[in-house]
Structure formats: C-alpha cells, structure tokens
Amino acid sequence: MLLHYTIFPFPCAEKKKRKKLHHLQLSLSLTTKTAMVESTPPLLHDYGQLLVHSGQDCAARRSNIFSPEVVMAECELPLIDLRGLRSGDERERAGCAAAICRASSEWGFFQVINHGISPELLRRMRREQVKLFHAPFERKATCGLLNNSYRWGSPRATSPKQFSWSEAFHIPLAKISEEACYGEFSSLRGVMEEYAASMQGLARLLAGVLAQNLGHQKGVFEESCDESTCFLRLNRYPACPISPEICGLVPHTDSDFLTILHQDEVGGLQLMKDSKWVAVKPNPEALIVNIGDLFQAWSNDAYKSVEHKVMANAKVGRYSIAYFLCPSYESSIGSCKEPSIYRKFTFGEYREQIQQDVKMTGHKVGLRRFLLNW
Incomplete structure (x- = not known):
C-alpha cells in the first residue's frame, strides 16, 4: 500500500x-x-x-x-581487562574487581576485553544473525521462527517519540535448543547454543564480582538465573530515511540484573550521564555490560541502572545482540542491605507493572514504582 x-x-x-x-x-x-x-x-x-x-x-x-541534528558528546566507557580476574596476583584480581564495581556505581555501563569469548564465535553469530534478518519480512513475521519471538516497531506507541525503528527476536534461552524453532535456518542453532552458554558464563562471573563486593557469595544468582529464565535478543536497526533524530530503540532502562551487549561498528548507542545524553564510541574488541533495574534494587542503589537509547542511522543498518541475566518470575527481589530503599517485589510483579504503565502512559516508569517513599 x-x-x-x-x-x-x-x-x-x-x-x-x-x-x-x-x-x-x-x-x-x-x-x-x-x-x-x-x-x-x-x-x-x-x-x-x-x-x-x-x-x-x-x-x-x-x-x-x-530541526538540525543535535551533535552529541562522544564518550569512551570504562574499559576493563578481565584478565585481571584470572591473575595469580591477588592485588591484580582485587583491582580488576574494584574497577568493575566502581564503573557499575558511577556509570552503570562499562566495556570488557579479554572476556574469554572467542572472536570467531562472535563473528559466526553475527553472520547467522545477518542471514536471519535478511529473510523476507513476511517470512520472519509469520513462520514462527525462534519461538515466534519476532517483533518490530512499537505496536503500543501513541506518538512518534515512543516509536522504535528496529526489529528483533527476543528468545528465551530455554527454547534455543529446540529444532522446531529454526526452520530453514538450521545452522543458527548450534552457534546460538554456544553463544548463549558463553554469555551466561560471563554474566555469572560479573554478577559474582558485584555480589561479593556487597558482602554476598558470588554464586548468589546461579540458582535463580539459569537457562530457563534468561534471554537473548537479536537486534537489527534498518537505515532510517527520514531523520537522524529518530530512535532505533527509545530511551529505557533494562529490567534484568545485567545485560551484555555485542554490537557492530556502526554506533548509535547513547546513555544518560550527568543529566545529558552521550554517545558511546564503538570498540570492536569489547563487549558492553550494563546494570539492570533488578541489580539496582537488590544493591540498594549501590549500582545504577542507567537510561539509554539507540539512535537510527540514515545510511546504514546496525546489528547487535544482547544477553539478559534474569531470574524466574517468582523470584523475590529484596534489597541486600537494610534499611531498604525499595519494598520487596517479585520479578513477575515488576514485569506486570511495567506492562501496565506502558499501556496506560506509553512509557516505562520502572523502579520508582517500588520505592518505599514514592
């Protein structure tokens, strides 16, 4: 039409x-x-x-x-070499852990290199991702690929500022081993299984460091966050012919414990720092890690879940893959220290409240809803 x-x-x-x-x-x-x-x-x-x-x-x-394009300041996120966590030198291990915790408190975002995930695996995953998104739109939207998880745009948007210029597959890790999810894209299955396992290992490592810093056992999330509760999201942001001011993904915070992002060299990720938007300079050697709402609540605001967005590109498309470390919906999210800033809630309650707020107001309210003094 x-x-x-x-x-x-x-x-x-x-x-x-x-x-x-x-x-x-x-x-x-x-x-x-x-x-x-x-x-x-x-x-x-x-x-x-x-x-x-x-x-x-x-x-x-x-x-x-x-309106003319707004030129954003470009920042380089804190860059952390994870070889320090595997060092035989206790001082070096402690210094690396301290850098992770400091970045999580001051930025809510950081980059990691020497993270243990094979560059070849990242390249294979990207090739399969591009192949998947290059399939005709009708096939992606109707043939039930990847647990019927395909989504695009913003169905609930009521204004242009709520619209995301993107498409994605948001897949539960529990489903990625099922052959029926892949159809003609059978070569994606093995790569995605290996990729998810690698990301899960890295996420648990980082979450353990952050938990230990607050006086808890590093394995505190292993029982509540496993392959039955976590997600992978494959993203594509097509070139946008209208304006560089349009969001590929509208401003938001992540609703998990933490997110690990593998992005391409195109750029477009921006985050809120000191009450202004700053653009993140892509680093092809690094993965990006950011704190989610649940970790901010659990840490009693020691770690920060920071608002971020993705801007569309007028000339070229952008690809990224996000791993989300999530608990079960029945998991109770209470602050690890007293007095608590937040009332206790389950992940299921949190998700339900988000959906209600988006339906009623067009945007996510998030953690403010669960403050004791809100």
Missing part, C-alpha cells in the same frame, strides 16, 4: 523546507512499497501513521522533522 497523504501542512515557502518535505513524502511512498517484499518491516508506514494521528500541532511536526 502506498502512502499518498501529506503528513505536514506546510504553509512556509522556503525552498529548502519544501524540498525536504518532498523527499520525505517520496520516501514514504517508495520505501513502504518495497518493504512489503523485502526484509525490512513496514516501519516507515507505521511511523507515518503516528505522525498523522498523534495530535501534534503542525508547528511541532515541522520542528521535529526539520
């Missing part, structure tokens, strides 16, 4: 603005048509519909689409 409507009333006569608007309308028509038969989902169509029906005034719409 082609989009032939005019998205913005445009009384202004400036030639540059008219030219941009014309290109937008042309892009809406052509890209929507090709999306029906190519790999990219109809993101442009849904975004265009949101612009029309969001209720924004005309001036605001023109401002959103024609």
